Amino acid sequence: MKAPRQNHPLKDYNTFGLNVTANQFYQVDTIEELSEAIKNIKSEKMQHLILGGGSNILFTSNYNGAIIHPSIDGVETIDDNEKYILLRVGAGVEWDSLVEQTVSMGLCGLENLSLIPGKVGAAPIQNIGAYGVEAKDSIEKVDGIFIDTLEHFSLNNAECKFGYRNSVFKNKLKGKVVVTHVTFRLSKECNLVTHYGNLEVEIDKLGSKTLQNVRQAVINIRNAKLPDPKEFGNAGSFFKNPVVDIALVEALQEKYTHVPFYPVNDNLVKLPAGWLIEKSGWKGKRVGNVGVHKDQALVIVNFGNATGQEIVELAHQVRQSIMEMFNVSLEMEVNVV
Ligand SMILES: Cc1cc2nc3c(=O)[nH]c(=O)nc-3n(C[C@H](O)[C@H](O)[C@H](O)COP(=O)(O)OP(=O)(O)OC[C@H]3O[C@@H](n4cnc5c(N)ncnc54)[C@H](O)[C@@H]3O)c2cc1C
DSSP: OOOOEEEEEOGGGSTTOOOOEEEEEEEEOSHHHHHHHHHHHHHTTOOEEEOSSSSSEEOSSOEEEEEEEEOOOOEEEEEEOSSEEEEEEETTSBHHHHHHHHHHTTOBSSGGGTTOOSBGGGTTTTTOEETTEEGGGTEEEEEEEETTTOOEEEEETGGGTOBTTBOGGGTTTTTTEEEEEEEEEEESSOOOOOOSTTHHHHHHHHSSOOHHHHHHHHHHHHHHHSOOTTTSBOOSBOBOOOEEEHHHHHHHHTTOTTOOOEESSSSEEEOOHHHHHHHTTOTTOEETTEEEOSSOTTBEEEOSSOOHHHHHHHHHHHHHHHHHHHOOOOOBSSEEO
């Protein structure tokens, strides 16, 4: 079996750019290598962590254990008919290269999720989403192995229990499985979703409403408004948009007449966390090596040599302000390790 790398630097494996190491680092290219790595880790009784592209992880210290980095490759067509194609994709495939490939094949479903960093294996974990579309809308099934028994599993869409930035993999199966493949059902008959934010406006600038132009418009908007992790380390949205009781919004409206919100059901609404953070005065504020991005209140950035602890402390201060001002509890979207 492939020996793990020892005391492995993780700076290039987390988009916050944190200078941390892991005792052991297993890069696994096949299911067999993955099983061998798990056996090894268990025999050494080490704690372990599955790491994709590290774009949704915050390391607060060196990782005292073994990292498994699934690099399983491949995009395989397993069904192709008049209406749709089923593509089985390895967990190690770069998410945006999959989106680029499917759009160039004229297949619809992933275009709004263009330019999201990370690997395919992580997409179902938090059910990635952007511009009115979520990964769950195109996921047919998720395959992987149970860490405890090394048995294979295959969960269909309903069994994945997808929700807003949520799935069974963040709940009942948290830390218990490694995703090895994700199968996507991509449509040949496009029903383009363009109502979200200023997507229509950006598409108009490019010309007609085509699949390729939706992808390009999303790329243009994201490039204009999101900080590039290569310049300022970050993990995208640090917090989830909180879902609260409508009664709370009615109470807030007495003080803030223009509170934006989106109905979830008759009793619950979603509040934009970015608006809450901006109102609390944190947008653009810097504390030492870390800060809240000047254009994107949801994004916490590493200005250089920050530690994970500094980022966590800033996040706690932001959460505290939001609780004091709005009586709203902000939940982190980023996985703190
Ligand atoms: C600039 C920027 C913009 C972003 N924009 C968006 C956005 O628009 N929408 C959105 O939803 N997210 C966004 N994100 C967050 C991030 O890109 C996604 O969550 C992405 O899916 C994470 O992929 P990853 O491979 O980097 O996962 P990692 O960060 O490596 O891991 C994330 C979690 O998944 C687990 N995991 C990873 N791979 C596997 C596997 N194969 N099996 C089991 N568990 C696994 C990890 O243990 C961890 O808990 C953004 C991040 C950045 C930096």
